[in-house]
Amino acid sequence: MEGLFFNVNGGYIEGIVRGYRNNLLNGQHYANLTQCENIDGQFLLQTCELHASNTSEIVDVKLQLAPAYGDFLATLPPNPSTSALAAKTTDKLVSEFRYLQAQATGSLAKFMEYLTYGYMIDNVALLITGTLHERDTRELLERCHPLGWFETMPVLCVATNIEELYNSVLVETPLAPYFKGSLSHQDLDELNIEIVRNTLYKNYLEDFHHFVNTNPDFKGTPTQEIMSEILEFEADRRAINITLNSFGTELSKQDRRKLYPEFGKLYPEGSLMLSRADDVESVALAVSGVAEYKAFFDAVGLNQGGTEGLGNMGGGSSADGKSLEDLFYQREMELSKIVFTRQFTSAVVYAWVKLREQEIRNITWIAECIAQHQKERIGNYISVF
Amino acid sequence: MSGAVGREAVFPTRQSLGLMKSKLKGAETGHSLLKRKSEALTKRFREITRRIDEAKRKMGRMMQIAAFSLAEVTYAVGGDIGYQVQESAKQARFRVQAKQDNVSGVLLPQFESVIATGSNDFGLTGLGKGGQQVQRCRETYSRAVETLVELASLQTAFVMLDEVIKVVNRRVNAIEHIIIPRTENTIKYINTELDELDREEFYRLKKVSNKKQRDSAAQDAEMLAKRQAEDNKENEPAKAVIDQPADILGQEDEDVIF
Numbered sequence: 001m002e003g004l005f006f007n008v009n010g011g012y013i014e015g016i017v018r019g020y021r022n023n024l025l026n027g028q029h030y031a032n033l034t035q036c037e038n039i040d041g042q043f044l045l046q047t048c049e050l051h052a053s054n055t056s057e058i059v060d061v062k063l064q065l066a067p068a069y070g071d072f073l074a075t076l077p078p079n080p081s082t083s084a085l086a087a088k089t090t091d092k093l094v095s096e097f098r099y100l101q102a103q104a105t106g107s108l109a110k111f112m113e114y115l116t117y118g119y120m121i122d123n124v125a126l127l128i129t130g131t132l133h134e135r136d137t138r139e140l141l142e143r144c145h146p147l148g149w150f151e152t153m154p155v156l157c158v159a160t161n162i163e164e165l166y167n168s169v170l171v172e173t174p175l176a177p178y179f180k181g182s183l184s185h186q187d188l189d190e191l192n193i194e195i196v197r198n199t200l201y202k203n204y205l206e207d208f209h210h211f212v213n214t215n216p217d218f219k220g221t222p223t224q225e226i227m228s229e230i231l232e233f234e235a236d237r238r239a240i241n242i243t244l245n246s247f248g249t250e251l252s253k254q255d256r257r258k259l260y261p262e263f264g265k266l267y268p269e270g271s272l273m274l275s276r277a278d279d280v281e282s283v284a285l286a287v288s289g290v291a292e293y294k295a296f297f298d299a300v301g302l303n304q305g306g307t308e309g310l311g312n313m314g315g316g317s318s319a320d321g322k323s324l325e326d327l328f329y330q331r332e333m334e335l336s337k338i339v340f341t342r343q344f345t346s347a348v349v350y351a352w353v354k355l356r357e358q359e360i361r362n363i364t365w366i367a368e369c370i371a372q373h374q375k376e377r378i379g380n381y382i383s384v385f
Numbered sequence: 386m387s388g389a390v391g392r393e394a395v396f397p398t399r400q401s402l403g404l405m406k407s408k409l410k411g412a413e414t415g416h417s418l419l420k421r422k423s424e425a426l427t428k429r430f431r432e433i434t435r436r437i438d439e440a441k442r443k444m445g446r447m448m449q450i451a452a453f454s455l456a457e458v459t460y461a462v463g464g465d466i467g468y469q470v471q472e473s474a475k476q477a478r479f480r481v482q483a484k485q486d487n488v489s490g491v492l493l494p495q496f497e498s499v500i501a502t503g504s505n506d507f508g509l510t511g512l513g514k515g516g517q518q519v520q521r522c523r524e525t526y527s528r529a530v531e532t533l534v535e536l537a538s539l540q541t542a543f544v545m546l547d548e549v550i551k552v553v554n555r556r557v558n559a560i561e562h563i564i565i566p567r568t569e570n571t572i573k574y575i576n577t578e579l580d581e582l583d584r585e586e587f588y589r590l591k592k593v594s595n596k597k598q599r600d601s602a603a604q605d606a607e608m609l610a611k612r613q614a615e616d617n618k619e620n621e622p623a624k625a626v627i628d629q630p631a632d633i634l635g636q637e638d639e640d641v642i643f
Contacts (some may be wrong), residue, residue, distance in 0.1 A: 082456070129472045143468055193469065194512045201513060238513055245516025259512075325461055325514065361460050368456035372449060 006221075006344035010108050013100055017348045020096060021340055024355055025362070026385040034378045038079065082371055083098040086364040093356045094146040100349060107217035108346045113174065114208050115350055119148025120175055121204060125197040127156050128188055131165045150174065157240075162188050178203035195251070197331050198259045200241060205235050205261045218346075226347040230335050235264035236293065237328050243274045243283050244324070265290045325380070333358055333384040358382055392570040397578030405575060409568040416560040423553040425489045430546045433539055441538040447529040470510055470519075477501070479527055483532055486542075491549045496538035498531045500577040533614035 006014075025033075072092040076084060101112050123144040130137040137157040146155065152172035159165035166185035170176045178200045186198060212218050212227040239260040246256050257275035260267070266274065266287060273286030287293040300323055332354060337352035362381035369378040395401040458466065478501050486493045510519045 084457075124484050129469055133472045134441050135472070139469070193473065193508060194510060239518065241514050245512050251512075325517070365456065365460045368453070368459070372453050372456065374449075374453050377453075 009105050010344070010346055013103050013346070014180060014344070014348055016100060016103070017352045018340065021348070021352055021355070024385060025359055025383070027383045030366070030381055030383045033363070034369075034375075035371055036366075057131045070306065082364055082367040085367050086360055087222075089360045089363055090146065093353070093360065096356075097147060097353065107215055108349075110211070110215070111218070111223075112349060114148050114211060115353060116150075117174060117178075117204050117208070118201065119145040120150060120173065121148070121178070121197060121200045123153065124156070124169060124173065124175060125193055125200070127153075128162070128165065128196065129193050131159060131162055132189070132193070134160075175200065175204075177207065190214065192251075195255065195259070198238070198328065201238065202259055202261045205231060205238070206263060209235070209261075209263050218237040222342045222345040223347045226339050226342060226345060227350065230332075230339075230347070230350065232264040233331065233335060235261035236266045236270075236287075236290070237332075238266065239266055239271055239274055240283065240287060240293065241325070241328075243277055243286075244280065266293075292331070296324060296331075300324050326380070329358065330382050330384075333382055337384045355384075366377060392567060392574050395575070397573060397575040397582075399579065402572065402575045402579065405568055405572045409565065409572065412560055412564045412568060416557060416565065419553055419557045419560065422489050423557055424551045426491065426546060426553060429488050430543070430550055431545050433546060437536065437539045437543060440532060440539055444529070444532045444536055447525075447532045451522070451525045451529040452524040454518070458515060458522045460516045461518040464521065466510055466515075473510065479530055488546070491546065493542040493545055494538065495542070496534050498534040500527060567600060 069089055069092055072088045073080075073085075073193060076088055080088075097112075101109070104112050125135050126140055130140045137159075138154075141154060141157065155172050156165060156168050159168050163185045166179070166188055182194060182199055182203060183191075209228065209231045212224050212231070218224045218227070230260060242256060243258050253275055257271070260271045260274065260339055262268075262271075264271075266289070270289055274283060277283045277286055284294075284297040287297060300329050336351035336354045339345070339347050342348075362383065364376055365381050369375060390519045393405075395405070480501060482497045482499055484495045484497060486495045510516065
């Protein structure tokens with residue numbers, strides 16, 4: 001029943017997104033990319049691959065990526081830097097996303113707005129940092145993530161002190177509800193910007209979760225089901241990461257607890273245990289209630305007391321070079337991939353954005369490995385197709 | 386060579402000979418000392434060159450690893466954290482202390498890296514994701530900077546030692562090829578001059594003694610003549626007496642054959 005009227009508003013977008021999804025690089029593409037000798041060549045090869053032509057001779061990153069990213073990479077100078085490459089690939093994501101956003105209506109448009117809030121939080125955090133240190137925030141606008149761009153963002157640059165900024169954030173941005181109630185303008189001044197950012201993110205995740213579960217358009221649809229799962233995973237991942245990353249820093253346990261999103265598979269018992277955790281073992285114990293996270297911790301050998309393999313690609317100390325963050329990313333990608341098996345849902349947009357982000361990260365990683373001649377770790381990308 | 390160096394303008398006296406001899410001795414001692422210093426410095430210099438080579442290779446590796454760890458951060462965080470890190474860094478965590486090292490009288494600056502403990506301004510960066518990578522990247526980079534500091538201290542020592550070795554070698558060569566030969570020349574000159582003087586003196590003395598001898602011989606002769614004359618004067622009457630008989634004999638036997 002729930003799919004009956006989906007196509008009235010969401011059919012076109014879903015179709016487009018599925019088309020975009022087919023454009024994502026697959027394992028074969030990545031395999032070709034890793035064979036590239038330089039960045040120029042790599043992309044070209046990609047082009048040829050998509051046109052099913054003979055690619056065995058070509059060894060250039062640019063060439064390899066050309067079919068998927070051709071238009072956007074055409075303007076790159078020869079031998080581009082990896083950051084320029086990443087910027088261009090992001091540009092493509094942004095322009096496609098903008099197109100979708102322009103097509104979206106109703107709750108789907110709202111859903112896509114929610115998608116951008118995460119980036120907005122990063123941008124606002126950046127501006128807050130700039131204002132705190134009395135920098136010219138206008139220069140920072142260029143550094144902002146284009147997906148998190150909102151029309152009134154340049155207005156924030158007018159603020160010269162943190163109180164003005166706080167007020168303009170409240171008035172001008174869609175993030176106002178995330179500030180209100182949990183952060184005051186003194187907090188912006190006193191708290192570490194990372195804490196501010198994570199508080200906002202927590203509020204954002206909770207709001208997003210609430211939105212997909214209560215919005216009449218999404219309630220009882222596959223969207224609710226899928227998005228709940230993805231967001232719960234995201235919430236758990238953040239909680240675990242914050243806990244692990246806070247060891248050895250001045251972040252107190254009480255403050256840490258405030259940063260855990262109040263939903264997800266770990267909430268409430270796991271979160272409580274996480275908030276009390278002092279070391280990696282207790283984190284592992286806290287998450288042991290959820291089978292999949294327990295499997296992650298087992299995989300990276302944290303239960304054996306090793307702490308070296310914590311970060312992703314942590315020097316290859318853990319088995320097959322996978323680390324906890326790698327596994328989290330892997331899991332996220334798998335969840336996103338599964339989304340495409342469902343019909344009549346706007347969650348595909350979310351999944352597609354995440355997949356594209358990972359793809360950009362993969363391309364950057366591979367390009368970086370090629371540029372720095374570190375071929376032995378080049379296989380650390382995550383490919384789910 | 387030694388002919389070209391000339392000699393010092395001194396009066397060829399015994400005193401200046403003594404001075405020159407002590408100067409030569411001093412120069413020789415100085416030469417051997419400086420030579421030893423130069424050798425010590427050169428030894429150190431070679432060691433530093435070797436260590437610079439090592440440090441440079443190490444730096445290459447470290448910088449590569451560091452750059453790669455930054456790539457890991459980019460991958461994990463999925464964005465640019467540069468600005469945030471820049472802004473949250475409030476005080477230097479990595480400091481350099483300069484010390485002095487004494488190598489055979491040459492003061493070489495030595496830099497030591499000190500990592501201020503407890504200062505971790507951006508410890509929370511990447512709290513949501515990638516924090517581990519950020520911290521590891523920071524450690525890698527601080528190790529890379531350590532290598533750079535080590536290299537800087539070696540390079541400074543290298544430049545300074547090079548300068549000092551040049552100066553010392555110039556001194557050694559100057560002493561060896563200029564001062565010692567010149568002093569030796571001077572000594573030789575003084576010796577020849579003194580010998581000359583000696584010979585002159587000797588000849589003069591000889592002349593004087595010859596003259597004296599001649600004079601005394603003349604005097605002696607004169608004296609002898611005088612004495613003879615006196616003797617003759619005394620013996621004259623006796624002679625006449627004695628002559629008489631003889632005369633008789635002579636006169637009588639004129640044609641007697643003996």
